[in-house]
Amino acid sequence: MQTRRETLKQSAVLAGLLAAAGFPGFAMAAFNKAGFDAKSVQDATKAFGASSLAESKDVTIIAPDIAENGAVVPMGASTSLPGVKQLLILVEKNPSTLVAAFNVNDAVDANFSTRAKMGQSSDVYAVAIMADGKALWAKKEVKVTLGGCGG
Amino acid sequence: MSDPMRIRAQATGGKATVRVLMSHEMESGQRKDAAGKTVPAWFIQEVTATLNGKQVLSAEWGPAVAKNPFMQFNIKSAKAGDKVAVTWKDNKGETRTDEATVS
Numbered sequence: 001m002q003t004r005r006e007t008l009k010q011s012a013v014l015a016g017l018l019a020a021a022g023f024p025g026f027a028m029a030a031f032n033k034a035g036f037d038a039k040s041v042q043d044a045t046k047a048f049g050a051s052s053l054a055e056s057k058d059v060t061i062i063a064p065d066i067a068e069n070g071a072v073v074p075m076g077a078s079t080s081l082p083g084v085k086q087l088l089i090l091v092e093k094n095p096s097t098l099v100a101a102f103n104v105n106d107a108v109d110a111n112f113s114t115r116a117k118m119g120q121s122s123d124v125y126a127v128a129i130m131a132d133g134k135a136l137w138a139k140k141e142v143k144v145t146l147g148g149c150g151g
Numbered sequence: 152m153s154d155p156m157r158i159r160a161q162a163t164g165g166k167a168t169v170r171v172l173m174s175h176e177m178e179s180g181q182r183k184d185a186a187g188k189t190v191p192a193w194f195i196q197e198v199t200a201t202l203n204g205k206q207v208l209s210a211e212w213g214p215a216v217a218k219n220p221f222m223q224f225n226i227k228s229a230k231a232g233d234k235v236a237v238t239w240k241d242n243k244g245e246t247r248t249d250e251a252t253v254s
Contacts, residue, residue, distance in 0.1 A: 032211055035211075036211070036213040036214075071217060071218065072217045072218070073217070074221075076223070091215060094215050095179075095181055096213055096214070096215065098213050098215070099212070099213055099215040099216060100210060100211065100212045100213065100215075100216055101210060101211045101212075102208070102209075102210040102224075103208070103209045103210060103211075105207070105208075106227070107202065107205075107207035107208070107226060107227055107228075108207050108208050108224055108225060108226055108227065109166070109224070109225035109226075109227060111224065111225055112210070112222070112223065112224050113221075113222070113223040113224075114216060114217075114220060114221060114222045114223070115216070115217035115220060115221045116215050116216055116217055117177075117179060117215050117216070117217050117218075118215075119181075
């Protein structure tokens with residue numbers, strides 16, 4: 001028969017295991033709804049746990065100057081800095097700012113490209129969320145001739 | 152079931168550049184149909200990629216990613232013959248995995 005003390009000890013160990021192993025995995029798998037609902041660049045980066053925002057030359061945003069069709073705008077984000085946790089691509093004037101978030105790890109380069117929709121001409125941001133909680137960004141203005149949202 | 156993805160993985164100088172073209176509607180949730188009703192959002196939420204069964208990439212996407220999404224990334228220390236698999240999951244819970252060999 002177990003004493004109360006032993007039972008308590010076991011549950012403490014179990015909770016510790018869960019906190020150590022289960023939680024980071026859970027956090028990675030969960031869809032960051034707050035981030036994708038955010039209406040501004042600042043809110044979106046905050047949802048990824050970044051405290052301070054700063055412009056950086058080491059973060060690169062690749063996007064065209066003029067996008068003829070806002071429904072398909074090629075854009076990419078990259079950085080040469082070590083210690084990047086996530087790379088975000090954001091379009092400031094979209095209904096929801098955040099387009100995509102890529103988790104960076106040892107196995108991949110911090111260099112991703114994709115295609116996004118843009119509702120209107122806007123600044124496009126690449127934000128690198130660093131392991132120490134800093135957010136470094138670069139931006140570029142993209143002019144859209146034909147919007148890709150609504151219509 | 153949705154159409155297969157087109158995946159091309161090319162090894163150059165110890166890295167593999169992977170280009171993926173997915174087939175998905177990516178409905179933004181902003182559009183209205185002819186009757187004036189909003190078309191519900193339907194988009195890919197999670198994308199993961201594995202190299203020889205080991206996860207190398209995970210990403211979260213919003214509805215602002217373009218229709219039939221394209222994605223490009225580089226896997227370090229990948230060589231010809233390695234297997235790259237890409238999986239996506241959309242907000243309706245539908246999922247699809249496709250595999251390609253690095254060339």
